[in-house]
Amino acid sequence: MxxxxxxxxxxxxxxxxxMEGLGITLQISAAAVGLSLLLGIPAGLLMAGxxxxxxxxxxxYLEIIRVMPILVLLFLFYYSLSRFLNINxxxxxxxxxxxxxxxxxEMSDLxxxxxxxxxxxxxxxxxxxxxxxMQVSLYVxxxxxxxxxxxxxxxxTTRMIKTTPFVFFINLPDLLKVGQQxxxxxxxxxxxxxxWVYGFIFAVYFAIxxxxxxxxxxxxxxxxx
Amino acid sequence: MVNSQEILKIKDLExxxxxxxxxxxxxxxxxxxxxxxVIGPSGCxxxxxxxxxxxxxxxxxxxxxxxxxxxxxxxxxxxxVRQRIGMVFQNYELFPHFNVLENILLGPVRVQxxxxxxxxxxxEFWLNRVGLxxxxxxxxxxxSGGQKQRVAIVRALAxxxxxxxxxxxxxxxDPEMVREVLDVILNLAKEGxxxxxxxxxxxFARAVADRIIFIDQGVIVEDSPPExxxxxxxxxxxxxxxxxxxxxxxxxxxxxxGPKTVPVRL
Numbered sequence: 001m002x003x004x005x006x007x008x009x010x011x012x013x014x015x016x017x018x019m020e021g022l023g024i025t026l027q028i029s030a031a032a033v034g035l036s037l038l039l040g041i042p043a044g045l046l047m048a049g050x051x052x053x054x055x056x057x058x059x060x061y062l063e064i065i066r067v068m069p070i071l072v073l074l075f076l077f078y079y080s081l082s083r084f085l086n087i088n089x090x091x092x093x094x095x096x097x098x099x100x101x102x103x104x105x106e107m108s109d110l111x112x113x114x115x116x117x118x119x120x121x122x123x124x125x126x127x128x129x130x131x132x133x134m135q136v137s138l139y140v141x142x143x144x145x146x147x148x149x150x151x152x153x154x155x156x157t158t159r160m161i162k163t164t165p166f167v168f169f170i171n172l173p174d175l176l177k178v179g180q181q182x183x184x185x186x187x188x189x190x191x192x193x194x195x196w197v198y199g200f201i202f203a204v205y206f207a208i209x210x211x212x213x214x215x216x217x218x219x220x221x222x223x224x225x
Numbered sequence: 226m227v228n229s230q231e232i233l234k235i236k237d238l239e240x241x242x243x244x245x246x247x248x249x250x251x252x253x254x255x256x257x258x259x260x261x262x263v264i265g266p267s268g269c270x271x272x273x274x275x276x277x278x279x280x281x282x283x284x285x286x287x288x289x290x291x292x293x294x295x296x297x298x299x300x301x302x303x304x305x306v307r308q309r310i311g312m313v314f315q316n317y318e319l320f321p322h323f324n325v326l327e328n329i330l331l332g333p334v335r336v337q338x339x340x341x342x343x344x345x346x347x348x349e350f351w352l353n354r355v356g357l358x359x360x361x362x363x364x365x366x367x368x369s370g371g372q373k374q375r376v377a378i379v380r381a382l383a384x385x386x387x388x389x390x391x392x393x394x395x396x397x398x399d400p401e402m403v404r405e406v407l408d409v410i411l412n413l414a415k416e417g418x419x420x421x422x423x424x425x426x427x428x429f430a431r432a433v434a435d436r437i438i439f440i441d442q443g444v445i446v447e448d449s450p451p452e453x454x455x456x457x458x459x460x461x462x463x464x465x466x467x468x469x470x471x472x473x474x475x476x477x478x479x480x481x482x483g484p485k486t487v488p489v490r491l
Contacts, residue, residue: 020355054408104247121314121316121318122318122320124281124314124318125314125318125319125320125377126320127280127281127303127304127307128279128307128311128312128314128381129307129308129331129332129336129381130304130305130308130336130337130384131303131304131332131335133330135336139320139335140320141455143322144321144322145319147322149287198319201289209384223322225475
């Protein structure tokens with residue numbers, strides 16, 4: 001049993017290729033989550049603001065992205081864009097782009113929710129103590145928003161990581177795609193290969209996402225007390 | 226005539242929300258050490274008046290002069306002024322992510338730039354006074370409403386304000402907690418702190434006030450000592466308002482005489 005498992009990972013460059021696949025998965029996740037934070041936070045602050053037009057436009061964007069399956073977006077940017085506009089983007093670029101579009105939309109909504117759930121009186125009682133606008137943001141508003149926001153951000157991060165295997169369909173050799181290729185090749189000689197390879201992938205995703213999940217629970221508990 | 230005793234002069238103050246006037250050329254002078262209790266029907270503009278005094282609401286007209294400084298001007302640095310005019314709100318509004326001590330020290334240390342040791346000494350003094358020094362490490366959600374409000378009062382006092390504004394500070398409290406908060410304010414009054422208090426606690430108003438200011442529809446209808454106001458109000462409007470707080474008790478007489486009504490004193 002164990003031999004059959006080990007032999008798969010020892011054959012050729014199988015293990016190295018899985019690691020390369022994992023590298024791609026992590027690159028897409030990290031880039032998309034980072035960019036989503038960078039773009040989503042200001043977008044969310046704008047959505048919570050009182051300017052008349054911008055929140056509506058951002059809301060529209062959010063709704064469009066939300067109802068659109070990720071896979072459709074991936075196909076749209078990977079296949080359709082090149083046909084219509086003759087823009088050829090690499091599978092990697094398309095992946096980061098699509099996951100950032102999605103992540104930004106969700107992130108902005110999280111930020112908007114956190115900001116507008118803070119009672120207006122918190123600003124006022126800060127001002128009444130003589131704090132200027134900058135100090136009110138720094139000492140009163142920002143720490144509370146971060147606390148309200150972090151569980152949501154962490155949840156979104158794991159959701160984004162979990163969704164990356166969709167890049168499979170635009171032929172990006174991420175962890176899952178590489179695993180599938182290995183199973184296809186070694187499946188003839190080793191009928192249990194799918195168990196070992198997909199089991200391995202399962203363990204890897206678990207090892208990435210579970211600690212993030214634990215971190216979220218830890219922070220929630222710590223800020224509660 | 227300039228009177229050095231006058232700490233606050235409000236002249237023809239006007240404020241409206243969406244074109245609806247709330248304060249209507251309101252004029253009022255407060256002397257140092259005076260305790261003013263502002264009462265009136267809801268929506269009469271009493272809370273708005275307080276909020277205008279420390280710039281939480283911009284005014285539409287008139288003048289506010291605080292210690293010789295005209296506050297109703299473009300150049301007013303409200304964050305400076307608010308360090309000298311303390312305000313306590315109905316819903317305490319402590320900062321939930323800070324404990325009691327951090328709530329109190331934020332203003333003196335971060336805004337006024339005082340030494341932490343000095344601010345801490347003052348915080349200890351006031352917290353002891355309101356009986357909450359033991360709770361200095363607690364977070365707001367671990368405190369009762371009355372305790373939160375006492376902390377909120379200490380937070381404002383820690384800035385050494387020259388005037389304190391109290392905006393219906395007992396309106397959200399359970400009856401048994403009202404007393405502990407009012408006692409704190411009563412003690413401050415005894416020490417000569419200048420205060421403007423908006424409240425619906427009539428017995429407290431009578432006990433604490435040097436002057437009762439009765440506001441209706443954005444103007445001061447009566448401005449008189451508490452005895453005069455409660456015993457012998459000059460206007461019909463005030464009399465009708467005070468009647469709201471009176472109940473006719475039903476006293477069951479012996480059989481045959483039927484019930485008769487007796488007024489119950491506050």
